[in-house]
Amino acid sequence: MQTLKHIGIIALNTFRESIRDKILYNIGLLAVGLALFSIVLGEWSVFDRAYVIKSTTLSVMSLSGLLISIFVGISLVQKEIQRRTVLTLLSKPISRATFIVGKYLGLLAVVAVHLALLTCIYYSILFLTNSEPTVSLLTAIYLIFWELAVVIAVALLFSSFSSTILSALFTLGVYFAGHLSNQLLEQIRFASRMGEMGDTSTALLEKLAVVIHAVFPGLYRYNVTSYVVHGLALPDMYLFWNTVYAIGYVGVFLAIASWWFSRRDFL
Amino acid sequence: MIQIEHLHKTYRSGFLMKPKLALKDVSLHVEPGQIYGFIGPNGAGKSTTIKVLTGLLNFDSGKVLVNGISPRDVKSRRFIGYSPEQPYFYDYLTGRELLQFYGKLVGLEGNLLNERITWALQLLHADKDWIDRRLRSYSKGMMQRVGIAQAILGKPKLLILDEPMSGLDPMGRRDVREAILELNRDGVTIFYSSHLLSDVESISHRVAMIVDGRIVREGTVDEITDSCGIEYHVRTRTAIAAKDLPEGVALAGHPQEVICADDAARDRLLRYCLDNGIAVEKMDHKRPSLEDILTEEIARADA
Structure with a gap:
């Protein structure tokens, strides 16, 4: 009970700290600007206007959320260490895992508020442009939230033991690997079936692709824009299982971050 | 605790x-x-x-x-x-x-x-x-x-x-x-x-x-x-030549002032003064401060 209370206090403080971060407002303004620009794009495009506005705005939500998760996420722990505020905080009766989880939930709350605000803007644009604002679009936003939940955990994990720049690069690496791992595996299997590569190299590459696919979180699962924009139904229990999948990865990443962080010395 | x-x-x-x-x-x-x-x-x-x-x-x-x-x-x-x-x-x-x-x-x-x-x-x-x-x-x-x-x-x-x-x-x-x-x-x-x-x-x-x-x-x-001992600063009416100073006694910079490293050196100096008719004007004991001891310990560690 006491631990949950401490997590809440640290999360609230992290939320207060993050919403004062200038980078958040820059990304937020960029996101709003791009969402509004989607109206112009819809007019110019040869495709259906509603389709362009919906897919562009969902991409903007995902991208701006990603930028916040990475750039605010990697600095959360590093800032505490560099400014030495961590010394006073960790001298209180709180464990290092509590600190990590509190920091994580604080930033997750920031991302949730960011997505909620963009969702309001998103639906306003759809209403104003008569672009079929359907409730099913919330499904895509829900999955973007869980994708970002995983990305924040990755950023926090790397920032618990490496520098800010390296953490940003590693997190971006995991993001791209997570989005491309499925495609990579399919391409290698396809090339193998078509006999375009030698047996040895195919087997080796396939093994490598399987490992990447298994280790990195499959973030491609959280991109369902084409389904919802075209009004297609998602498989049964898709949301449930992918929520569980994200929670699982978040749990593992935070556990590793806490373990690593607890081994650290604070000078 | x-x-x-x-x-x-x-x-x-x-x-x-x-x-x-x-x-x-x-x-x-x-x-x-x-x-x-x-x-x-x-x-x-x-x-x-x-x-x-x-x-x-x-x-x-x-x-x-x-x-x-x-x-x-x-x-x-x-x-x-x-x-x-x-x-x-x-x-x-x-x-x-x-x-x-x-x-x-x-x-x-x-x-x-x-x-x-x-x-x-x-x-x-x-x-x-x-x-x-x-x-x-x-x-x-x-x-x-x-x-x-x-x-x-x-x-x-x-x-x-x-x-x-x-x-x-x-x-x-x-x-x-x-x-x-x-x-x-x-x-x-x-x-x-x-x-x-x-x-x-x-x-x-x-x-x-x-x-x-x-x-x-x-x-x-x-x-x-106390563990570092107490020094005695003794001022005499007339100066004592450096070669005549008893063991453990050193000149302090002033010609009529000497420093005794410990109690025994102090006693030797007083005996010398009595034997040679040298009047003692004043005597202070000086306990080293923490700063003196710390400085000494740092010098010892550096050496």
Whole structure:
């Protein structure tokens, strides 16, 4: 009970700290600007206007959320260490895992508020442009939230033991690997079936692709824009299982971050 | 309250993780109710020892207990208040907001939290207008007071202060000194490091001196200074030639003044003066200060 209370206090403080971060407002303004620009794009495009506005705005939500998760996420722990505020905080009766989880939930709350605000803007644009604002679009936003939940955990994990720049690069690496791992595996299997590569190299590459696919979180699962924009139904229990999948990865990443962080010395 | 036995700590730095021994076989015992001063030059290992006690640093070997609990256990920190050297805080908060934040982390809330904040601020003479200003506008002295205030909010059994007087003006030093004494009267054990040896001499029940990662002296101020012997400065009416000085007696710079290294040298000098009809004008005994002893120990370590 006491631990949950401490997590809440640290999360609230992290939320207060993050919403004062200038980078958040820059990304937020960029996101709003791009969402509004989607109206112009819809007019110019040869495709259906509603389709362009919906897919562009969902991409903007995902991208701006990603930028916040990475750039605010990697600095959360590093800032505490560099400014030495961590010394006073960790001298209180709180464990290092509590600190990590509190920091994580604080930033997750920031991302949730960011997505909620963009969702309001998103639906306003759809209403104003008569672009079929359907409730099913919330499904895509829900999955973007869980994708970002995983990305924040990755950023926090790397920032618990490496520098800010390296953490940003590693997190971006995991993001791209997570989005491309499925495609990579399919391409290698396809090339193998078509006999375009030698047996040895195919087997080796396939093994490598399987490992990447298994280790990195499959973030491609959280991109369902084409389904919802075209009004297609998602498989049964898709949301449930992918929520569980994200929670699982978040749990593992935070556990590793806490373990690593607890081994650290604070000078 | 604090039990440290044979503590060793190594830092590793650089690309090759070159080891540097920061603490070498450090042993200390601090009894409940004591004010314990921890002195030494920069880089001697004071902050390292303090950070081991607060669980901020891991250690290689040895035994460390705080109120009977290892600092690796979160529970040990329930009894501790800690203010780091040059405390840094979230500068977007006001002093009061910061104290509310830390107060909640030690389990305070509602009226009790507000009462405790008022008490801590009054104790440190920090109940001024500036406490409701953002921390980014604070001077070093204000930060130091807020740092100590956050450490005492939870009414800890053990207060650990790393250089609590640094950055304070004479009034601030007096306020902190009085706050330490008052907390101690209320039964709080205080373990603190300081460069200001006059303050350490005046308020500490016991003192440990650390040089180059080793404890070189430990005891009450009197025990430490007595262990170094007492010098006697003797002024005579007429000068004594250097070649005639008895063993253990040396010229002091003034032609009529000599220094006797110990009691035996003093007796030899007085006998010489009686035998040769030399009148003694005055004689002072001089006990070395902590500063003298520390300087000597640093020179010995360097050698």
